[in-house]
């Protein structure tokens with residue numbers, strides 16, 4: 001065993017937009033020596049993983065590389081026992097359908113110290129980016145967050161009766177595949193077919209899309225528009241406010257995903273400005289400015305400087321230039 005014990009930070013990365021990663025989450029990430037991350041973490045956030053840190057993708061689904069929960073727990077333990085500062089980076093909030101609790105058990109059993117950095121959950125932020133307040137004094141005084149995930153071959157384990165009676169806003173995560181069962185369950189429990197509802201896809205990113213329809217038509221409408229994952233389903237009167245309050249897609253650069261290749265120190269200001277205008281940014285520094293070292297280049301520059309007088313105009317096309 002390593003002489004120095006490491007530590008694990010369970011960090012919520014938010015729904016996608018890097019602006020929704022907390023200050024504490026970013027600080028911890030920037031000091032990480034190993035980062036174990038999921039599929040739903042925004043790309044711009046992943047690009048903040050320090051160059052020297054080990055980055056471990058445990059969420060890859062295509063090609064069946066997805067790691068089991070036990071494997072993930074093991075990796076976290078191993079890296080901590082190697083004495084590393086380990087960040088377990090998860091989409092949204094780590095304790096809301098994030099299996100954060102399970103990941104802590106093994107660490108606890110081995111006396112590995114840990115901290116939790118809560119994240120902005122998609123259950124609240126994705127409706128917000130679509131102009132849907134999940135509660136509203138006129139329409140809903142409670143909100144229920146429900147998992148629509150079901151094990152292969154099993155039925156959904158949801159008490160539709162009490163949800164339909166409660167009158168609160170319903171937010172289903174992991175529910176796209178179960179959309180037909182969810183709609184059927186709510187209608188069978190007596191919820192009116194004209195109840196406003198929505199499916200919100202890839203919220204807080206350039207790919208954000210939404211379908212708003214009456215509950216009875218939601219499945220058809222989502223099918224027509226080819227809604228995919230990740231997405232959340234919202235049911236309740238508040239959904240009709242999306243049309244009035246939708247704001248994200250009104251920003252001038254909404255829907256644009258812009259690659260920023262400037263060196264890191266200069267890129268962040270440009271990226272920040274682009275995001276203010278509604279774009280999603282991908283900061284991938286691919287230019288490096290270093291002192292000239294070889295004599296031949298130095299000689300050429302010296303020669304050019306001596307001949308400056310021959311030119312009428314000297315244009316610098318960038319601050320580095």
Ligand code: SAH
Pocket residue numbers: 014015016040091092093094095096097098120121122123126172173174175200201202203204205230231232
């Ligand atoms: N802990 C996460 C949820 C994990 S379950 C959180 O707090 O947000 C994964 C589900 O979250 C997805 O199936 C989807 O329903 C939802 N989700 C996560 N990110 C999303 C996004 N950007 N847009 C829409 N739904 C999202």
